[in-house]
Amino acid sequence: MNFDVISPKTTPELLNAIYDNQSKNFRIGAGFTDLINQFKAQETEGLILINLAQLTEVDFKKISENEINFQIGALTTASELIDNKSIKENFPVLYQAANKLASTQIRNVATVGGNICNVSPSGDMTAALIALKATCHIIDCDGNERKELLSSFIRGLKKTSLTKKELIKNITIPKNFSKNIKSGYEKVGSRKSMEIAIVSLAYHLQMDDKGVITYAGVACGAVAPTIPFTTSACEFLTGKNINDISDSEKEEFAKRVLSYANPISDIRASDWYRKEVLFNISKTIFER
Amino acid sequence: MMKVIGKSHQKLDGKERVSGKAVYGHDIELPNMLHGSILRTKYPCAEIISIDTSKALSLDGVECIITANDVDVNNIGYKKDHPILKKGTVNCNRDEIAAVAARTKEIADKAIQLIEVEYKIKEGVYDPFEALKETTPRINEFGKGAEQFGNKNMAESFHYEHGNLEEQKAKSKVIIKKRYELPRVTHACIATSNITAEFNNFDGRLTLWSSTQVPFLYQRDIAHALKMEPSKIRVIQPIIGGGFGSKLDMHPFEPICALLAIKSGKPVQILYSREEEFIASPTRQPMVIELTTGCDENGKFTFREVEIIKDNGAYTSWGATTPFVMMQSYSSLYQVPACKFDSHAVYTNNPFAGSFRGYGNPQATFSIESNIDLMAEELGMSQAEIRLINANYKGEITGQGLHFKTCGAIPALKTVIEKSNYDKIMATPNTGRYRRGVGLGSMLHVGGGAKIYRSDGCGTTLKIDDYGYLTIVTGSNEIGQGSETVLAMIAMEELGIPKEKIKVINTDTDVKPWDVGVHASRTSFVAGNSLLGAIKLIKEKLSKKAIELLDVVTDDWEYANGMMRFNEFEIKLDKVVREMHFASPHELCMVNYFYEPPSKFQDKDFKGDVSGNYAFASQAIEVEVDTVTGNVRVLNVHVSQDVGRVLNPVGLQGQMEGGLATGIGYALTEEMIYEKGVLKNPSFHGYKMLTSTDMPDVHFYPIETYDEAGPYGSKGAGEAPLIPTAAAIANAVSNALGVRFYSLPITAEKVLRALASPTPPKEGLLREAKPVTKHQ
Numbered sequence A: 001m002n003f004d005v006i007s008p009k010t011t012p013e014l015l016n017a018i019y020d021n022q023s024k025n026f027r028i029g030a031g032f033t034d035l036i037n038q039f040k041a042q043e044t045e046g047l048i049l050i051n052l053a054q055l056t057e058v059d060f061k062k063i064s065e066n067e068i069n070f071q072i073g074a075l076t077t078a079s080e081l082i083d084n085k086s087i088k089e090n091f092p093v094l095y096q097a098a099n100k101l102a103s104t105q106i107r108n109v110a111t112v113g114g115n116i117c118n119v120s121p122s123g124d125m126t127a128a129l130i131a132l133k134a135t136c137h138i139i140d141c142d143g144n145e146r147k148e149l150l151s152s153f154i155r156g157l158k159k160t161s162l163t164k165k166e167l168i169k170n171i172t173i174p175k176n177f178s179k180n181i182k183s184g185y186e187k188v189g190s191r192k193s194m195e196i197a198i199v200s201l202a203y204h205l206q207m208d209d210k211g212v213i214t215y216a217g218v219a220c221g222a223v224a225p226t227i228p229f230t231t232s233a234c235e236f237l238t239g240k241n242i243n244d245i246s247d248s249e250k251e252e253f254a255k256r257v258l259s260y261a262n263p264i265s266d267i268r269a270s271d272w273y274r275k276e277v278l279f280n281i282s283k284t285i286f287e288r
Numbered sequence B: 001m002m003k004v005i006g007k008s009h010q011k012l013d014g015k016e017r018v019s020g021k022a023v024y025g026h027d028i029e030l031p032n033m034l035h036g037s038i039l040r041t042k043y044p045c046a047e048i049i050s051i052d053t054s055k056a057l058s059l060d061g062v063e064c065i066i067t068a069n070d071v072d073v074n075n076i077g078y079k080k081d082h083p084i085l086k087k088g089t090v091n092c093n094r095d096e097i098a099a100v101a102a103r104t105k106e107i108a109d110k111a112i113q114l115i116e117v118e119y120k121i122k123e124g125v126y127d128p129f130e131a132l133k134e135t136t137p138r139i140n141e142f143g144k145g146a147e148q149f150g151n152k153n154m155a156e157s158f159h160y161e162h163g164n165l166e167e168q169k170a171k172s173k174v175i176i177k178k179r180y181e182l183p184r185v186t187h188a189c190i191a192t193s194n195i196t197a198e199f200n201n202f203d204g205r206l207t208l209w210s211s212t213q214v215p216f217l218y219q220r221d222i223a224h225a226l227k228m229e230p231s232k233i234r235v236i237q238p239i240i241g242g243g244f245g246s247k248l249d250m251h252p253f254e255p256i257c258a259l260l261a262i263k264s265g266k267p268v269q270i271l272y273s274r275e276e277e278f279i280a281s282p283t284r285q286p287m288v289i290e291l292t293t294g295c296d297e298n299g300k301f302t303f304r305e306v307e308i309i310k311d312n313g314a315y316t317s318w319g320a321t322t323p324f325v326m327m328q329s330y331s332s333l334y335q336v337p338a339c340k341f342d343s344h345a346v347y348t349n350n351p352f353a354g355s356f357r358g359y360g361n362p363q364a365t366f367s368i369e370s371n372i373d374l375m376a377e378e379l380g381m382s383q384a385e386i387r388l389i390n391a392n393y394k395g396e397i398t399g400q401g402l403h404f405k406t407c408g409a410i411p412a413l414k415t416v417i418e419k420s421n422y423d424k425i426m427a428t429p430n431t432g433r434y435r436r437g438v439g440l441g442s443m444l445h446v447g448g449g450a451k452i453y454r455s456d457g458c459g460t461t462l463k464i465d466d467y468g469y470l471t472i473v474t475g476s477n478e479i480g481q482g483s484e485t486v487l488a489m490i491a492m493e494e495l496g497i498p499k500e501k502i503k504v505i506n507t508d509t510d511v512k513p514w515d516v517g518v519h520a521s522r523t524s525f526v527a528g529n530s531l532l533g534a535i536k537l538i539k540e541k542l543s544k545k546a547i548e549l550l551d552v553v554t555d556d557w558e559y560a561n562g563m564m565r566f567n568e569f570e571i572k573l574d575k576v577v578r579e580m581h582f583a584s585p586h587e588l589c590m591v592n593y594f595y596e597p598p599s600k601f602q603d604k605d606f607k608g609d610v611s612g613n614y615a616f617a618s619q620a621i622e623v624e625v626d627t628v629t630g631n632v633r634v635l636n637v638h639v640s641q642d643v644g645r646v647l648n649p650v651g652l653q654g655q656m657e658g659g660l661a662t663g664i665g666y667a668l669t670e671e672m673i674y675e676k677g678v679l680k681n682p683s684f685h686g687y688k689m690l691t692s693t694d695m696p697d698v699h700f701y702p703i704e705t706y707d708e709a710g711p712y713g714s715k716g717a718g719e720a721p722l723i724p725t726a727a728a729i730a731n732a733v734s735n736a737l738g739v740r741f742y743s744l745p746i747t748a749e750k751v752l753r754a755l756a757s758p759t760p761p762k763e764g765l766l767r768e769a770k771p772v773t774k775h776q
């Protein structure tokens, strides 16, 4: 591996670095847990690396809240998410997803922005954020800002809407409007840690005080080129009482989740297994 | 009363290892050292039309390149059927075609890519059953199968039998015949393969810093490969980051590194990447076992008949001799009146298998213990009971001639049955998402070395210096198993010298006496006995001098705190040694001792008492199967093992837990996935070795039988903990689900498929459903 590294400390320095290198081959890196692996497999000569790890800008790093949403800096690590009490209380799905990612060592450096921009169908934090209807806040080197819903920001396998001028500054998650939530992240794999999901299911349901589901966010990982937000399954749940979902309704919900799955077979599991498990775990989320 | 033995002692080099101070092969740096890299074949089966190294040679920083045409060497391997560098044809995806030495690793790797090889691709043979067909071409041109075994692709073959099979079959009420399939798994040593070589062209001596487990055999093998004199080769073992049997064979990269050093005139180092480690280091033998077993109406075993086809891969390693161990389990694990055993290792274009902790025994035990459960079921007898009534016993001489002078088989079985609540869990009905089950597995393994070479012995030299420090020079090796700590403990016990004053020297063939190597769970046994013999001699020396100095008559000294004591007489050891050195007649306080175990060579029919003693163990393993995902979680492992005598409890516990981690992975998750000879999962991402977070609670109950052959009554213990693990887990899964698996690993996918279909699918076909593509 042989490349030049630029380590901006401030946003202007960062944007300048992106601006100055538009004609060159550059990559942005945060925790490098994905990038280093990519660099091992490719020619890196002439490559310029813009390293976000030295950035001191708080917008990129902090977790904060206002009346309508939570803001999570793109450089927030999985460990920082886990340690944040508000995240744990409000969004168990995100807490669990971050907690089930890799191992402590990786979690200490792996960032939310990196997880999203790596656009892996098995990205754990990404799946949780899709279920939470998160929005990406994007800036570019000309000083423009824009927002885009995460589920549309991801455009396909390994594809996002980012241009060469842009990067993610932070992510926002709408606040819960109810305290009555059912939220979690199911990750299926053969190891408890250091495992990439074979199938995952991120769900975040909000109920009124009678238990009627008023909001449903469900996304499934590793079963399609991108992580789908399972709109029809969510619509099916909305209006139903969480305490009173029949077996046939569970089946119907699971079928609807499954309709978003178009998995491949690889060395870790067949498409058959992925579908079977997705269907199975979808049925079980009501049971705990 | 023992003061030291039986009490936990931290590993001698524990602090260095955990603090990063330990010097592994990867840490060695010599002046002007070059870095080597190996070009392996692009195709597992092909003809090499041409090799062009000119572009690579002209790369700045490249110092030398070798191909088969540049070297005068012998074939290597147990059957000498393995060329170090290949020419003409390549036979498996590890095959070495050329090697480069360059100033940096990066340059060497780049040079490798610049070597142009023209191939004519051939359709390989990847299934041993296919390889046995008459119409299949010969795979290894050096193989002697046609002459020796009547089939050109047969690499090795073993036949064993005892008892009257037909008579026993006639007596049988139940006969179970099943076919078992075992996967290819790898050692996954944390330190990847490494070697550093330096050649002195003035005196023609070669020094190798190597992680071998068998330095003296290695010295001989390297010498044969390179056509050198063995004594001109010095083997130094740096700290070894994992052996597990993988380093019993010498592998091509080792003589290749030596050749690069000889040709370049500079030291050369070769370090594998993790991917290369997966692709090019040895594996456990994959095999298909067809086992027929019987028992009479009381559940007494009558016979075992087994036929094994092993996928040898393209070349033959020591791994081909695993039937030595396997036949012991078929003939003698539990009482077996009649046994017939046939095993054939067959060449294929898959990578060759090597030896691996357990040496064939996990495979054999998986089949035996599964069949036992099935016989019990068929007979309507409890699975615990059938094992107890057939268990080995003290004094038994088995059909194969193994003599169990001590035997902890029954106590071990009883312990785990009781501690695991076996009967209760077995009887508990199982419904709902999570199903619990428990399974039993037992094993038999050599505990006092194994006489396979002309000597199974070990030498020791002892020296006490003027300051009362003891140096133990032992022929045996430390590969992380903790044997040098045990040796220090023995010396502490016997000579009363504190740990801080003991040095164990065991890394240099120029210095240390002969030993056959670390394998067969033998080191503490043979090296311990050898040390005890040496200690006896040095005590005689010390006693003689002390008697003279103190003017007393006794040979009943107490050795403690660096002193020798008899009644009111006492003297410091260092004082005695100084008097030996400095006073007339001026002698050294040094002794040599060679220990050869009492075991015997087996005869041509493989009969005889091959080990100094035998280890027995049982495991009861409790699992929980998630019927939603198919994942099997191991909850509790109850292990009871006849270790003769516990020497170092913490070290022994380490062996248990490490072995179990390997055994659980073998049962549930680990598998090297090959497609037409190409490894599809050469990384820890795709190869599912379990992590510490997956480890269950391990409840260990040692059984002490005080076998007189072992040091303080101990037996070898290193391999045993993983041998019955897969068997017990498979039995537990079957208990949990009512579905039995005949192949390993029992993956989540296999479990779900079995649950989804009333007739379980034919195993082995699972992954062929769709072409493999990469997910991310």
Ligand SMILES: Cc1cc2nc3c(=O)[nH]c(=O)nc-3n(C[C@H](O)[C@H](O)[C@H](O)COP(=O)(O)OP(=O)(O)OC[C@H]3O[C@@H](n4cnc5c(N)ncnc54)[C@H](O)[C@@H]3O)c2cc1C
Pocket (backbone or CB within 6 Å): A027, A028, A029, A030, A031, A032, A033, A034, A035, A036, A037, A074, A075, A100, A101, A102, A103, A106, A109, A110, A111, A112, A113, A114, A115, A116, A117, A118, A122, A123, A124, A125, A166, A167, A168, A169, A194, A195, A196, A197
């Ligand atoms: C051993 C191991 C285990 C792993 N296990 C898991 C797992 O269990 N679950 C899981 O989901 N992932 C896992 N990963 C993948 C990886 O750790 C995560 O995807 C992680 O979140 C990536 O974050 P990073 O900061 O390291 O990204 P980097 O490697 O720094 O970057 C990844 C990509 O994102 C881009 N990028 C980073 N930040 C930004 C930004 N602010 N704006 C625009 N683009 C950006 C980079 O250019 C690059 O393309 C594992 C990786 C390893 C090495």
